């Protein structure tokens with residue numbers, strides 16, 4: 001997927017003016033935030049689980065090479081194939097080659113963020129395969145030709161009316177001519193259309209929530225059960241996953257699963273948790289004949305070695321964006337690429353280029369709520385600050401801003417000069433604005449006064465007033 | 476950790492916003508501290524804690540400003556400031572700045588241990604649970620982010636406000652959600668910041684309070700500015716002004732008439 005992250009300011013401006021999006025975002029914060037809170041409060045060991053989750057990843061990342069090799073061995077042992085890709089393009093090529101070799105025509109997909117990162121739908125389309133998304137949200141977006149705006153609830157920005165319109169247009173030739181407006185009727189209609197795709201598909205491509213080194217298994221969690229069908233019905237199953245998805249054992253997976261559902265949607269556990277290990281065995285009734293895993297790096301091994309390693313703990317629960325007031329104001333599309341919200345603002349520059357997503361790490365108040373809810377305790381504000389430091393070192397931030405900051409710092413380093421100058425400026429501002437109490441406009445403060453008035457200062461600086469008082473006392 | 480010093484000395488970290496914008500907040504801090512039985516001094520060689528540089532990736536200048544604060548406040552038993560944001564920087568981020576400089580790190584750690592945000596200093600260190608003050612109004616309180624999440628300040632201000640005569644306290648819905656100030660964020664992304672502070676103002680309005688308080692002037696200037704832009708007359712004060720009985724004059728964003 002092509003990044004539009006350089007356009008954050010324009011896109012966020014548009015998002016703020018979109019009333020449908022704004023009401024969808026309001027519901028999001030009400031729904032997910034509340035249910036997560038309740039779920040976390042109901043589990044006394046939730047905080048301890050978070051520590052455990054963090055430790056599992058810290059240990060795994062410290063020994064990532066070992067666990068990846070172990071995982072590969074186990075997949076091969078169970079009859080599967082493992083393919084390594086350093087770039088999204090390479091991963092897509094591997095996937096389309098597998099489909100070619102299987103003489104596939106139809107491909108179905110289970111929702112995965114790694115697929116978005118790879119841009120796999122476009123690659124499959126270009127290679128001439130008929131691809132269908134099977135997750136309801138992703139399916140809606142496929143019809144609408146839009147990218148997801150949330151990593152857990154991809155179509156959160158879509159209203160029911162828009163979905164009714166889409167289904168009416170695209171399902172007419174499948175015999176659904178009536179426009180449905182009820183939630184359940186819409187779901188029912190999608191289910192029937194998708195059922196045909198499941199049955200006729202040659203290849204099923206899923207992501208992975210976790211890869212287990214101990215057994216060579218892949219875990220996916222869904223609430224619709226579409227993942228199960230995508231894994232088991234077609235004769236070829238391709239798992240696409242990033243190298244940081246591997247964890248040591250099934251026991252570790254249990255800890256992380258308990259964190260994932262609660263943090264993502266406020267569910268104790270998702271409706272379906274599906275383990276797949278290799279292709280169908282002789283004694284199995286069903287399952288794929290071929291089982292492939294494509295492991296994508298895409299900059300992660302670089303992050304493993306720098307200050308962004310903590311980010312590789314991410315289990316893609318979406319809690320950080322659900323609790324982010326900036327995400328809550330502008331939604332996911334403003335961020336311009338696959339991953340939105342706080343985790344996206346850390347990841348996107350690493351993946352699409354530091355100079356191509358300059359706004360993202362800056363468009364944050366560093367309020368820290370994301371870190372507070374992150375199940376694996378990723379210090380997101382610290383990582384966003386680290387990006388800002390990289391940008392400053394590379395001079396990516398605007399020269400006007402750097403100049404302003406430079407002047408401020410110069411004065412701040414010379415207290416006498418600072419106090420002398422500020423005393424004059426504040427006294428002028430104070431007397432100009434005293435009667436009204438605020439300024440509506442102010443030279444050099446357009447950014448401030450665009451959104452709010454500027455309160456008038458009291459006029460004296462504290463330093464000046466304090467010294468005067470001390471002198472009085474002495475006399 | 477309760478105070479162990481006899482007649483402890485406190486260096487007041489004024490904070491640049493109180494110094495420039497609202498000295499009454501710093502005077503209120505001095506009064507509260509003196510009433511608590513400490514000796515207050517105001518070192519002259521202080522300006523800003525360096526947060527603008529730190530948060531914009533200019534670590535070189537952030538270190539210089541941090542060292543200036545470390546030197547200016549070397550002599551005091553405690554360093555106290557009326558801001559969770561500045562004191563959070565001093566307490567939690569200075570040490571990160573000197574990770575590769577053992578001598579600087581030692582000094583930063585020493586300062587961090589002695590540094591406190593004003594309200595939590597009064598309650599947690601000086602053991603104060605009630606302050607003799609009066610304020611006539613229905614009050615709500617916004618939890619500023621750094622104070623809340625870096626320093627764990629949430630219950631302390633409410634406890635002290637509870638003891639003020641004449642106050643009817645109303646909780647603010649979403650009081651822990653950022654007001655959209657974020658230092659330079661608010662001028663770099665005015666539209667997003669505007670939406671966030673507007674939401675905050677709506678919650679304040681819904682609370683039915685006639686006064687909103689917080690422990691950080693950055694948030695307060697932001698909130699007051701937006702309230703006035705919306706045409707609302709809600710009074711806006713720093714919590715220290717109310718606790719010190721110094722909330723008689725015009726509130727933030729109010730004119731003299």
Ligand code: SF4
Nearest residue numbers: 314315317318320374
């Ligand atoms: S950064 Fe943390 S909160 Fe955000 S998606 Fe990843 S695991 Fe979830």
